[in-house]
Amino acid sequence: MRPVAAASDPTKHFFQPIIVCLTMASVALTLFVIWISLHDLSLMRAGREKFVGLDNYIRFLGDPRAMAALWRSVLFTTLATVIEIALGLAVVLFLDRDFAMKRLVRTLLLVPIIMTPVVVGLTWRFLFDPATGMANYLLSLGGISLVDWLGSPQIALFSVLIADIWQWTPFVILLVMAALESAPTDPLNAARVDGAREWQVTWYVLLPMLRRALAIVALIRAIDSIKAFDLFYIMTRGGPALSTETLNYYGYIVAFTNFDISYALAIAIILTVFTNVALLTMYSVLFPKTGDR
Amino acid sequence: MAQLSIRSVSKSYGAVQVLDDVSVEVEEGSFVVLLGPSGCGKSTLLHAVAGLNPIDSGTIVIGDRNVTNLPARDRDVAMVFQSYALYPTMTVAQNIAFPLKMRGLDRRTSDEKVAGVARLLQIEPLLARLPRELSGGQRQRVAIGRALVRDPRLFLFDEPLSNLDAALRTELRAEIKRLHQSIRRTMVYVTHDQTEALTLADKIVVLKAGRIEQTGTPLSLYDDPDNAFVAGFIGTPRMNFLKAVVVDDGKALTTGEARVDISHLKTKLENGKTVTLGIRPEHLDEKQGVALPLAVDVTERLGSTSYVHGALPSGETVVAERREDQPRFGETITLRFKPGLARVFDGDGNRIR
DSSP, rough: OHHHHHHHHHHHHHHHHHHHHHHHHHHHHHHHHHHTBTTTOOOTTTOOOOOHHHHHHHHHHHHHHHHHHHHHHHHHHHHHHHHHHHHHHHHHHSSOOOOOOOOHHHHHHHHHHHSSSHHHHHHHHHHHHTOHHHHHHHHHTTTTTOOOTTTTTTTHHHHHHHHHHHHHHHHHHHHHHHHHHHHHHHHHHHHHTTTHHHHHHHHHHHHHHHHHHHHHHHHHHHHHHHOHHHHHHHTTTOOSSTOOHHHHHHHHHHHTTTHHHHHHHHHHHHHHHHHHHHHHHHHHHHHTTTEEE | EEEEEEEEEEEEEEEEEEEEEEEEEEEOEEEEEEEOOOOSSOOOOOOOTTTTTTOOOEEEEEEEEEEOTEEEEEEEEEEOOOOOOOTTTTTHHHHHHHHHHHHHHHHHHHHHHHHHHHHHHGGGGTTTTTTGGSOOHHHHHHHHHHHTTTSEEEEEESTTTSOOOHHHHHHHHHHHHHHHHHHOOEEEEEEEEEHHHHHSEEEEEEEETTEEEEEHHHHHHSSSSSBBHHHSSSSSSSOOOEEEEEEGGGEEEEEETTEOOTTTOSOOTTTTTOOOOOOGGGGGOSSSSSEEEEEEEEEEEEESSSEEEOOTTOOOEEEEEESSOOOOTEEEEEEEEOGGGEEEEOTBEEEEE
16 A cells, blocks of 8 residues: 555655656657658658658668668777776776875866867867877887878777777766775775785675676766767768768768758667667666666 | 784874774683773774784784784684675675685585584574675674684674664674683674673773773773773763862871771872772662762662662762662762772872772
8 A cells, every 4th residue: 555645745746747748748759750760751852751661761771881880889889888997997996095196186087078079079180190190109109100090991980989988987987986985995804804815805895896886887888979979070070981980970961961851860760779778788787686776 | 822912002093193002912712802982992903903904013913923914814813893894795695605715615615614604693594685685683693604604713893783772782792702602712802882891701901092091800890990990981880989088197088078998098198188989889879888968869760770860968979879769859868888899099090009
């Protein structure tokens, strides 16, 4: 039986209308998008659209450029998330001791997060300039042959990845550091007394305690990476030779360069479904129902 | 030979001296309690013994090994924490098995030992649960199990019962006592609760502000305290302290109207010297002896006995035990005590014997 207080809780009159409005808005929009994706609406042929059923979705499956973009999105998201989490965690474990200027270091870590993506993208474009960039200058000091960071189809995606890692690893650091500071220290001492070496204390006791925080940060980073657009737009515009074109970016090109609105929306729907399935799988792996609940 | 010897250990955090030249000898198989108010350094000392807190100077010897500079894992001690300090992501069985796993014990022996400890502590039904699914008392049992499973040279308890409610505390206290009697292992136990100290210890070390005030058996601290701090800290309700003046060439004291014979003291005191007279509440319920008139304020009835709170004509407040009657507010009663049971302390709080 429900408690009386919950049944007659007057605060529901405040949040229920908002939930209804938001639900209606998103359901209506989603239905409208699906409806349009079932037509062949194109701004080049205004007024001549007709219902085409699943044609746009079938077209997607047979579109090599779309499939390559989807693969690139998966690759970029996986690499960015894994590297940012691993690197962020390593930095947090390293920073978890008292040293001079710790506060300064922590403040400096915030800088990449605060900077707007446009500035970050431009800065990295300058750094990666094959002739005048800092990256190649540093390589030349080490006597290593120069790299065409953004001009080579094999390398450009990884150059954007480097910029993304530079900008978002500090975010991982901040959240994991907060989790670390709120974690109890007695179990770590207990493990030391129980005979664990420092790496065993970290591996068996500390990391499992941080698992939930790491999982949440990984989810946030994965969602952000799938949607990444700004760095690609500023650094490479999907090039060279489409080598950095993610599915998100391809959808933008289809919509605003080719004006093929229906196909662009079909791509958006596919991306959304794909993302949701991937994240729900990830979520159920990270938060098993029988485990930490 | 002592199982643990702490020799001249000092430690300070910045300008604060937490441990000041502390030396303690713990005999093999004995139960030693470090007792003191919060901030006296008792937990710091225990952490130093465990190897979790480096010390500034001094030596710590466990068995015949100088462990002063060894890390915690090489000291072969087990510790039970106030916060239980269970590994939150491991089940009870995994928690208890952790010290064995760290020592590379094979799975089958480890499982047998865990089962044995679980049987001893009656936590067998809990083995598959996670710590957060347990009550406070169950968690502390698991923590004790994790300490027991390894058979270490030394058990350290850091206020293990402080987070439990009163009934559980009494129950687990008896259980720890029983455990010590059955396994006869050396245990060092930190607490601020003098009842725990008196009931558990073979030997109590009373600490105050990083220094040892007195070391001795529970009864010797109770009957024969070295100073007013120990006298006041041990025993509940606490000892009454009254101002008194030496008269009759050091043969007696006067406190208010009362005259207390102190001719049994070996130390000769000068006339006119001000001292403190300490009398325990249970010693104020005599049929004869020195009389003190008490204006009753409050009577606490505990069933088997009562405690009367009130004031003497001098304004000093006194707590006295009454076994037979229960005086009410406003009454004036006469308390009597035997001079031989009163303790005398000088102006610095040191005992005059």
